[in-house]
Amino acid sequence: MSDKTPKQLPPHRDAGFFENLSSRIKLIGRLLVDRRVNPLLKLLPIGALAYLFIPDLAPGPIDDGVIIWLGTYLFVELCPPEIVQEHTRALNSVVDAEWREVNPSDKPKDPPTLLP
Numbered sequence: 454m455s456d457k458t459p460k461q462l463p464p465h466r467d468a469g470f471f472e473n474l475s476s477r478i479k480l481i482g483r484l485l486v487d488r489r490v491n492p493l494l495k496l497l498p499i500g501a502l503a504y505l506f507i508p509d510l511a512p513g514p515i516d517d518g519v520i521i522w523l524g525t526y527l528f529v530e531l532c533p534p535e536i537v538q539e540h541t542r543a544l545n546s547v548v549d550a551e552w553r554e555v556n557p558s559d560k561p562k563d564p565p566t567l568l569p
Contacts, residue, residue: 476544481525483540490532497528
């Protein structure tokens with residue numbers, strides 16, 4: 454072992470657009486499979502995604518994006534706040550850890566052999 458002190462992990466940086474989008478999708482997925490959320494409420498994001506496959510009068514992707522955003526936003530807002538907070542905490546939880554460098558001399562020279 455070395456007598457160096459373990460180094461701290463770098464501080465968490467602010468999340469970017471794609472990281473926020475990924476977290477939001479994970480949150481919606483967790484809420485969809487949670488039995489404590491009203492099944493009728495789960496129709497909001499499912500219906501918003503189904504809207505992609507229904508021919509509509511307004512051509513273009515803008516209206517599809519607005520419908521999906523609105524459906525998922527309303528779904529999260531209408532879910533019970535304590536359930537949303539529980540899943541958000543679980544998604545954002547960080548394990549406190551430290552890392553240290555391992556010198557090649559610290560590793561065993563011969564790996565253990567398995568007996569037949």
